[in-house]
Amino acid sequence: xxxxxxVASPRALILIPGSMNYFxxxxxxxxxxxxxxxxxxxxxxxxxxxxxxxxxxxxLSNISEILHSGGDFEQRMARIIDIRARCRVMMSLGxxxxxxxxYHRIRDYSARAGADLIADLGLFDQSPFLEPQHRARxxxxxxxxxxxxxxxxxxxxxxxxxxxIPWAFVGSSTPHRVALIDHLVxxxxxxxxxxxxxxxLCTEKGSPHLNQQQFERVLARTRYQIWCSxxxxxxxxxxxxxxxxxxxxxxxxxxxxxxEIPASVPLDYLMIERxxxxxxxxxxxxxxxxxxxxxxxxxxxxxxxxxxxxxxxxGIDAGNAASRAA
Amino acid sequence: xxxxxxxxGVTIAIPNWNHEVFLxxxxxxxxxALEFLRAEGxxxxxxxxxxxxxxxxxxxxxxxxxxxxxxxxxxxxxGSTENIATTRNAAAEHARYRYxxxxxxxxxxxxxxxxxFVRTLEQTRAAVAYGNLLLRSTTADYAHFxxxxxxxxxxxxxxxxxxxxxxxxxxxxxxxxxGFDSSLSFLEDFEMWLHLATNGRKIVFVPAILGxxxxxPTSSSTDRSRQDAVESRLxxxxxxxxxxxxxxxxxxxxxxxxxxxxx
Numbered sequence: 001x002x003x004x005x006x007v008a009s010p011r012a013l014i015l016i017p018g019s020m021n022y023f024x025x026x027x028x029x030x031x032x033x034x035x036x037x038x039x040x041x042x043x044x045x046x047x048x049x050x051x052x053x054x055x056x057x058x059x060l061s062n063i064s065e066i067l068h069s070g071g072d073f074e075q076r077m078a079r080i081i082d083i084r085a086r087c088r089v090m091m092s093l094g095x096x097x098x099x100x101x102x103y104h105r106i107r108d109y110s111a112r113a114g115a116d117l118i119a120d121l122g123l124f125d126q127s128p129f130l131e132p133q134h135r136a137r138x139x140x141x142x143x144x145x146x147x148x149x150x151x152x153x154x155x156x157x158x159x160x161x162x163x164x165i166p167w168a169f170v171g172s173s174t175p176h177r178v179a180l181i182d183h184l185v186x187x188x189x190x191x192x193x194x195x196x197x198x199x200x201l202c203t204e205k206g207s208p209h210l211n212q213q214q215f216e217r218v219l220a221r222t223r224y225q226i227w228c229s230x231x232x233x234x235x236x237x238x239x240x241x242x243x244x245x246x247x248x249x250x251x252x253x254x255x256x257x258x259x260e261i262p263a264s265v266p267l268d269y270l271m272i273e274r275x276x277x278x279x280x281x282x283x284x285x286x287x288x289x290x291x292x293x294x295x296x297x298x299x300x301x302x303x304x305x306x307x308x309x310x311x312x313x314x315g316i317d318a319g320n321a322a323s324r325a326a
Numbered sequence: 327x328x329x330x331x332x333x334x335g336v337t338i339a340i341p342n343w344n345h346e347v348f349l350x351x352x353x354x355x356x357x358x359a360l361e362f363l364r365a366e367g368x369x370x371x372x373x374x375x376x377x378x379x380x381x382x383x384x385x386x387x388x389x390x391x392x393x394x395x396x397x398x399x400x401x402x403x404x405g406s407t408e409n410i411a412t413t414r415n416a417a418a419e420h421a422r423y424r425y426x427x428x429x430x431x432x433x434x435x436x437x438x439x440x441x442x443f444v445r446t447l448e449q450t451r452a453a454v455a456y457g458n459l460l461l462r463s464t465t466a467d468y469a470h471f472x473x474x475x476x477x478x479x480x481x482x483x484x485x486x487x488x489x490x491x492x493x494x495x496x497x498x499x500x501x502x503x504x505g506f507d508s509s510l511s512f513l514e515d516f517e518m519w520l521h522l523a524t525n526g527r528k529i530v531f532v533p534a535i536l537g538x539x540x541x542x543p544t545s546s547s548t549d550r551s552r553q554d555a556v557e558s559r560l561x562x563x564x565x566x567x568x569x570x571x572x573x574x575x576x577x578x579x580x581x582x583x584x585x586x587x588x589x
Contacts, residue, residue: 165583165585165586173472173475175470175471178460178461178468178469178470178471178472179468179469179470181458181460181469181472181535182460182462182468185436185535190436190438190535191438191439191534192535193533193534193583194458194475194533194534194535195475195533195581196472196475197475197476198475198476208476208477208479208579210589217586217589218583218586218589221585221586
């Protein structure tokens, strides 16, 4: 092809649930920004508002929530299948542990919709935890920063004088988590921020849970964000790590045993057994942990680089679109 | 600020009815909480109100009062038992200070955290501040359940009280609102949440651990049939037309942390 020839930038449709758990809307917006950085034309919308046009790429964030966010399930599935016919590539997005039933639903719905791949917007490769027949469509898209997030990171300082809340635990209440809270109160510091309503949707408005903005306000005044999984499988909750990074704190995941951490996962020093949490969170280690966490993340690939790599495999030359745009 | 806090002050009220063996734990945590409050400039007292206990509570309380009077412990004994609503009203009348923390004998405060709740009342002018309560069985090392762990929502009017009485009150607003319904020997707390909510008072959730509740085999809260009977009466009083969820609620979804403001 002649270098002066005009090639249209890829057009991407990103579907978000809109009214369900806010973090899937958030993931869709992040993907939109990253694809925008690659020079793609972006349409970010809900299934109900989706225009009847053709696209190079359709991203579903995530298909289960899109299907369940109102109206008849089968009619909504039919609309997604119709969109599939108008797109070159359909990418179903997940930010979930692949061993859970909610990932299995994403996998099954994605297959029915004809999605080409399931992109795991995560921090480590979960393909070893998948059965062999489900690995072909799985791709890890490392959840690196978007350009705007990278700018936020560079503006953060290391001064923790304003972080007057020693730790925060935000999530749904379960007996296992309640016992952990009791342990933190007894052994780490009783003054933690604890918000654990019973399980329900985390919508952007009107939910008893904190939304993204409220959660970030809490984390901006907190040293450690602490959590544990609501299931028994190994997983690194991507959004927990990312929100801590961008609000200037340190994420700490409590795990049953360090033996469950697969080899070569990043940030493994931020995953701690319950019995050792008090010793590991002694105040003198905070600054060291914070610096190491930020330095490590700066070495990770950016989200748009990861998307360009994966989409290139499916014939979408998004990386070169950015060069042309530049 | 310190002078204002010393004048307003905090009374930690502990109603007791035959809970002798639990009193050292609840009173001990309250006295330690006073130490933390005083360090921030608050005046304070621990006020135990004994409802004609027949176990060893009276003797124990007299001994504890003699030992810890200088630390702020006062004990009142009533010769007859009416009900817990009457006892809570008596606490509101006999308290010396503006802010009133209700701590039952089978509760234990997290001493460091009481100040978060008092400061919330000071900063928001709410009627009540409450927070997470960890539930433990008597022999467990760790809690297994958390009570009072969510904000006031309109679903409160559908029944099922999810806010425990272990909470911190503006005593003036409590008295101004008429106090607890003394015709109730049960669920007086649920009645009060509904009363305050329907009268436009603010009930604020503080996202911190206020204390523990120790679950006993004979805890009155395990008697489901009594709860159901009183609950149906309360819902008839406060939501007979079943329109509460359609009406505005001044105290809907209020979360406040003194280090953050409203969240």
